[in-house]
Amino acid sequence: MALRVVRVDVGWCGLDVSGFDHKGVRGNGRCTVKFGRKRAGAGARLVPAVRCSSVVRTEEKSVGADVTRLERAVVERGFEVDTRVEGELKEGGFRSVRRTKLVATIGPSCCTYEQLEALASSGVNVARLNMCHGTHEWHREVIKNCRRLNAEKGYGIAVMIDTEGSEIHMGDLGGASSAKAEDGEEWCFTVRKFSGPLPAYTLPVNYEGFAEDVKAGDELVVDGGMVRFEVLEKVGPDVKCKCTDPGILLPCANLTVWRDGHMAREKSATLPTISSKDWVDIDFGILEGVDFIAVSFVKSSEVIKHLKSYVAARSPDRSIGVIAKIEDADSLRCLDDIIRVSDGVMVARGDLGAQMPLEQVPSVQEAIVDACRKLNKPVIVASQLLESMIEYPTPTRAEVADVSNAVRQKADALMLSGESAMGLHPQKAIEVLRGVSLRMEHWSREEGHSETTSLPEISKSETGRTSEQICNSAAQIANKLGADAIFVYTRRGYMASLLSRNRPDCPIFAFTESSHEMRRMDLQWGVVPFQFAFRKDLESNLLQSVSLLKANGMVKPGNLVVAVSDVSSSSQSAGILQSIQVHVVS
Ligand SMILES: Nc1ncnc2c1ncn2[C@@H]1O[C@H](COP(=O)(O)OP(=O)(O)O)[C@@H](O)[C@H]1O
Numbered sequence: 001m002a003l004r005v006v007r008v009d010v011g012w013c014g015l016d017v018s019g020f021d022h023k024g025v026r027g028n029g030r031c032t033v034k035f036g037r038k039r040a041g042a043g044a045r046l047v048p049a050v051r052c053s054s055v056v057r058t059e060e061k062s063v064g065a066d067v068t069r070l071e072r073a074v075v076e077r078g079f080e081v082d083t084r085v086e087g088e089l090k091e092g093g094f095r096s097v098r099r100t101k102l103v104a105t106i107g108p109s110c111c112t113y114e115q116l117e118a119l120a121s122s123g124v125n126v127a128r129l130n131m132c133h134g135t136h137e138w139h140r141e142v143i144k145n146c147r148r149l150n151a152e153k154g155y156g157i158a159v160m161i162d163t164e165g166s167e168i169h170m171g172d173l174g175g176a177s178s179a180k181a182e183d184g185e186e187w188c189f190t191v192r193k194f195s196g197p198l199p200a201y202t203l204p205v206n207y208e209g210f211a212e213d214v215k216a217g218d219e220l221v222v223d224g225g226m227v228r229f230e231v232l233e234k235v236g237p238d239v240k241c242k243c244t245d246p247g248i249l250l251p252c253a254n255l256t257v258w259r260d261g262h263m264a265r266e267k268s269a270t271l272p273t274i275s276s277k278d279w280v281d282i283d284f285g286i287l288e289g290v291d292f293i294a295v296s297f298v299k300s301s302e303v304i305k306h307l308k309s310y311v312a313a314r315s316p317d318r319s320i321g322v323i324a325k326i327e328d329a330d331s332l333r334c335l336d337d338i339i340r341v342s343d344g345v346m347v348a349r350g351d352l353g354a355q356m357p358l359e360q361v362p363s364v365q366e367a368i369v370d371a372c373r374k375l376n377k378p379v380i381v382a383s384q385l386l387e388s389m390i391e392y393p394t395p396t397r398a399e400v401a402d403v404s405n406a407v408r409q410k411a412d413a414l415m416l417s418g419e420s421a422m423g424l425h426p427q428k429a430i431e432v433l434r435g436v437s438l439r440m441e442h443w444s445r446e447e448g449h450s451e452t453t454s455l456p457e458i459s460k461s462e463t464g465r466t467s468e469q470i471c472n473s474a475a476q477i478a479n480k481l482g483a484d485a486i487f488v489y490t491r492r493g494y495m496a497s498l499l500s501r502n503r504p505d506c507p508i509f510a511f512t513e514s515s516h517e518m519r520r521m522d523l524q525w526g527v528v529p530f531q532f533a534f535r536k537d538l539e540s541n542l543l544q545s546v547s548l549l550k551a552n553g554m555v556k557p558g559n560l561v562v563a564v565s566d567v568s569s570s571s572q573s574a575g576i577l578q579s580i581q582v583h584v585v586s
């Protein structure tokens with residue numbers, strides 16, 4: 001029977017196969033076995049899925065076969081980690097591990113399996129799917145390719161969908177990839193629907209109330225100022241405009257209306273943050289098992305709370321992270337409330353820069369990054385980081401400075417949009433983000449740039465406050481001792497986030513049992529997620545994980561590790577026991 005090597009999430013039950021030997025493949029640690037019953041057509045088949053850390057060898061047997069005897073248990077390693085991190089660790093040791101995470105918008109330039117593999121090999125942690133564009137079939141294919149890369153090549157790519165939102169934007173350009181508006185030309189913006197190519201100088205708008213909302217004399221700003229028009233007159237559903245600032249028009253480009261120097265929001269301001277199309281896209285994302293849902297134009301914490309309860313009800317066994325995109329001026333008035341209820345935040349500088357004078361964006365970005373750090377939520381700095389690399393193979397000095405600034409601010413993640421989705425050099429753009437991140441991280445450590453962010457206490461419960469103080473202290477101990485890594489054993493990644501919040505000098509190895517929780521940590525600064533079967537207490541977990549990593553050349557004698565855990569080692573009767581352990585690898 002052909003053996004399929006797959007990587008799936010199966011339930012864990014411990015079975016030590018140390019000493020197991022099969023055709024030279026030795027068992028050297030813990031293997032887990034789950035016997036599932038699979039209905040397939042005529043009858044049930046018992047499928048002994050043997051998961052030993054990173055490899056599952058599944059052999060399908062007819063019912064009644066002797067499935068108690070494991071014919072193939074490959075205990076290759078006893079843990080699973082993203083293959084790139086493994087390479088970085090072996091090549092350059094702990095300090096070489098990149099801390100800043102990278103998000104790439106997937107589009108026509110990088111959607112095939114080979115193109116995604118190129119991005120993955122260059123360091124992408126999260127694949128972002130902008131639901132403004134493409135069909136569900138197209139996005140489903142990309143998700144499938146990401147999952148294949150993780151299963152077959154050992155990457156750890158998480159998937160994020162990003163909603164279109166209700167804001168006013170142009171429709172697609174009848175199949176054209178862009179259109180050019182010249183100075184003085186007269187264009188018609190209309191809610192009319194067209195099948196096939198658009199009439200000349202005509203642009204579709206998604207918002208039914210558009211013709212009612214605008215007035216002659218208004219300024220129509222496309223994509224935050226890429227192109228500008230003056231509204232001349234309205235004829236039924238058609239709004240006649242004159243181009244006053246020429247440029248390139250892209251599909252689904254955002255439109256804002258300005259009147260007497262202020263944004264004019266009539267009825268469009270009453271549109272729901274999550275449109276009916278967005279709910280369909282969210283259902284699609286839940287069904288496809290994505291790891292994150294990014295919500296566009298969030299204005300209040302209510303919509304995040306509503307979405308989180310909706311998602312929890314429809315995806316009870318895997319938590320999907322809800323990311324609030326800060327790109328609407330209204331959201332700044334209740335920023336902390338939004339951050340508190342979200343699982344993460346995106347500084348969506350594209351539309352943000354359309355809602356306020358561009359010169360305000362850098363200070364708003366810094367304030368959002370700082371607020372997320374204080375409230376212990378990951379933050380992504382997004383849009384136009386390397387815009388010129390849509391066309392050119394190297395960035396401008398200003399773009400490198402912008403990326404360096406975001407890394408110096410210790411944002412959790414950086415995001416590419418058009419640079420990866422439709423640019424000519426997606427892989428080079430990721431490599432620039434990676435190189436600048438490593439350089440700025442190294443410079444910050446070498447220059448001893450101590451943390452400027454004082455971390456207020458955020459926990460409410462007794463155990464939460466204990467975990468928080470344990471992590472703050474562990475990070476300080478690790479810095480003082482020059483530790484090579486902090487090891488944390490965590491079920492849902494909370495302790496890992498508390499350690500990440502401290503931005504320690506060394507990487508944080510977060511051991512968890514669920515591959516989904518691993519993906520969720522793909523947005524956390526400095527966190528290297530490992531899949532690992534927990535043992536009974538912190539000490540056993542520490543010794544077991546060190547020995548397994550050492551056996552794979554990822555930890556060396558003399559390495560100093562600080563370890564903490566939120567996996568309670570004691571029985572409930574004995575109460576929770578939490579500690580910090582320091583271990584020098586022998
Ligand atoms: N899934 C996709 N299919 C086709 N084109 C896409 C896709 N995702 C992104 N793009 C292209 O990349 C550009 C930049 O992506 P992004 O910034 O996410 O979108 P937007 O410009 O709508 O904010 C888009 O304007 C679009 O031209």
Ligand SMILES: C=C(OP(=O)(O)O)C(=O)O
Binds near residue numbers: 350
């Ligand atoms: C990331 C952003 O959102 P979108 O690309 O979906 O407009 C942005 O506006 O910067």
Ligand SMILES: [K+]
Binds near residue numbers: 131162165
């Ligand atoms: K979007």
Ligand SMILES: [Mg+2]
Binds near residue numbers: 296327348351352
């Ligand atoms: Mg936006």
